[in-house]
Amino acid sequence: xxxxxxxxxxxxxxxxxxxxxxxxxxxxxxxxxxxxxxxxxxxxxxxxxxxxxxxxxxxxxxxxxxxxxxxxxxxxxxxxxxxxxxxxxxxxxxxxxxxxxxxxxxxxxxxxxxxxxxxxxxxxxxxxxxxxxxxxxxxxxxxxxxxxxxxxxxxxxxxxxxxxxxxxxxxxxxxxxxxxxxxxxxxxxxxxxxxxxxxxxxxxxxxxxxxxxxxxxxxxxxxxxxxxxxxxxxxxxxxxxxxxxxxxxxxxxxxxxxxxxxxxxxxxxxxxxxx
Numbered sequence: 210x211x212x213x214x215x216x217x218x219x220x221x222x223x224x225x226x227x228x229x230x231x232x233x234x235x236x237x238x239x240x241x242x243x244x245x246x247x248x249x250x251x252x253x254x255x256x257x258x259x260x261x262x263x264x265x266x267x268x269x270x271x272x273x274x275x276x277x278x279x280x281x282x283x284x285x286x287x288x289x290x291x292x293x294x295x296x297x298x299x300x301x302x303x304x305x306x307x308x309x310x311x312x313x314x315x316x317x318x319x320x321x322x323x324x325x326x327x328x329x330x331x332x333x334x335x336x337x338x339x340x341x342x343x344x345x346x347x348x349x350x351x352x353x354x355x356x357x358x359x360x361x362x363x364x365x366x367x368x369x370x371x372x373x374x375x376x377x378x379x380x381x382x383x384x385x386x387x388x389x390x391x392x393x394x395x396x397x398x399x400x401x402x403x404x405x406x407x408x409x410x411x412x413x414x415x416x417x418x419x420x421x422x423x424x425x426x427x428x429x430x431x432x433x434x435x436x437x438x439x440x441x442x443x444x445x446x447x448x449x450x451x452x453x454x455x456x457x458x459x460x461x462x463x464x465x466x467x468x469x470x471x472x473x474x475x476x477x478x479x480x481x482x483x484x
Contacts (some may be wrong), residue, residue, distance in 0.1 A: 210223040210224065210225060210255055210256030210257060210461070210464040210465065211223070211224045211439075211464050211465065211468070212224060213397075213444075213445045213446070215345070215370065215371075215397045215445070216370075216395035216396060216397055217345070217368075217370045217395060217396075217397070218345075218370070222258070222259060222287070222397065222445060222446055223256050223257050223258050223259065223446070223464060224439050224445070224446055224447065224463075224464050225252075225255075225257055225435065225446070225447060225449075225460060225461055225463060225464040226257065226258075226259035226260065226261060226399065226446045226447065226448035226449075227248070227249070227252050227257060227259070227260045227261070227448065227449075227450070227451075227457075228261050228401065228448040228449055228450030228451075229260065229261065229262040229263075229266055229269040229270075229272070229273055229450055230263070230266050230269065230401075230450045231266070231450060232269075232450040232451050232452040233245065233262065233266070233268070233269035233272040233273055233276075233450075233452065234266050234267035234268050234269045234272070235268060235272060235452065236268070237272055237275055237276075241452070242275075242276065242279070244452055244453070244454060245272065245276045245452055246276055246279060246280055247454040247457075248451060248452060248453070248454050248457045249276055249277065249280060249282055250280060250282075251454060251457045251458055251461065252457060252461065253282060253285045253286075255461040255464065256464070257461065257464070258285065258286060258287040259286075259287040259289060259317075259318075259399075259446055259448065260273060260277075260286050260287070260288055260289065261289040261290070261373075261399065261401075261448045262288075262289070262290045262291075262307075262311070263290055263291040263293060263322055264290070264291065264292075264293055264294075264303055264306070264307055264322075265291070265293050265322060270290060270307050270310040270311050271310040271311075273288075273310075273311055274310050274311040274312035274313070275312075277311075277312065278312050283312065283313060287317045287318070288311060288313060288316050288317050288318070289316070289317060289318035289319075289320065289347070289371075289399075290307045290311065290316065290318075290319060290320070291307075291319070291320045291321065291322035291349060292304050292307075292319060292320070292321055292322060292325075292330050292334075293322035293323065293325055294325065294326070295325065295326045295329075296326065296329070297329050297330075297332075297333060300326065300329065300330045300333055301333060304319060304333075304337075314342075315341060315342045315343065315344075316342070316343055316344070317343075317344045317345060318343070318344065318345045318346075318347055318370075318371055319334055319337070319343045319345075319346060319347070320346075320347035320348060320349045320371065320373060321334070321347070321348045321349065322349050323349060323350050323351060323355075324348060324349075324350060324355065324358060324359070324362065327348065327362060331346065331348075331362075331366055331369075334346045335368070345370040345371055345397075346368070346369055346370050346371070347369065347370060347371030347372060347373060347399070348362055348363070348369060348371075348372055348373070349372070349373035349374065349399075349401075350373075350374055350375075351374075351375060351401065351402070352375065353374070353375060353380065353382040353383070355374075356374070356382065356383070356386075356387045359372055359374065359387070360387065360390050363390065363391070363394050363396055364394065367394065369396060370396065370397060371396065371397045371398070371399060371445075372391055372396050372397075372398055372399070373398070373399035373400075373401055373448075374387070374398070374399075374400070374401065375400070375401050375402040376400045376402075376403070376438060376444070377400075377402060377403050377404065377405050377409060377434065377437075377438065378409065378433075378434055378437045378438070378477065378478060378481050379405055379408070379409055379412070379481070380405065381478070384441070388441060388443040388444070389443070391443050392442070392443040397445040397446070398443055398444055398445045398446070399445065399446050399447075399448055400438050400444055400446070400447040400448065401448055403434060403435060403438055403447045403448070403449050404431070404434055404449060409430070409434055410430060412481075412484060413430055413481075413484055416484055418430055418433055419480055421476070422477075424473070425466065425467050425468065425469045425473060426462070426465060426466030426467065427463075428462070429459050429462070431449075431456070431459045431460055431463070432459065432460075432462050432463040433477065435447050435449065435460060435463035435464075436463050436468060436469055437469070437474060437477050437478070437481075439463065439464075439468050440468040440469040440470070440473070440474045440477075441474070447463075
């Protein structure tokens, strides 16, 4: 799988991650467990590592930990989750609970979710980082309207490693300035909602993938949407969520071959807008 560097460390990160929102918020009956095991094994076999969760996602952290334990997958995973509460001790308690649910004692990435009590939790995370309990620190939001506030925190705390935010071929606000800001501040980016929670598929309906997309390895709309994101240099890793092995296999193809260049990205956006 293609990789991009995490600017703060130079560590290479595979460009396709795995989100757990909704997809992993489930009861682990034998059939669902088998599907999720297959999803995660496909992901690892293709070179993927980053799995993103949150205490906001119901059972997702617990299910992530259980599935990884069942396939001996913890050593292959770059685990990411979030803190989403008010208060220093409440934040510590929540993070400890997340680690317990995900069955780990330390974690690669902890993010302040939706900037809730952000200054407080960033101070705690800086201490955890120094103690080796968390490798990277991030902040997140789910709306483009928060780009200004996200940017303010990135400037205030130049040691933040990651910023997670929404971006897709249908909602390209990040292209206006936020991608450039993250690049200038040397912050890795995680792209959530790359399919607009399946809204993109509703728009294209039965329209065919353009034949010229094969020039950069796209044979499906999912690959088209993901390669559009990843073709932008500041987009470090896209994190589509799925519990479907076929969808996982399809998404992973977007992390292979070359990425579209600037002219092709414009052509992709124009084609999508015209649908």
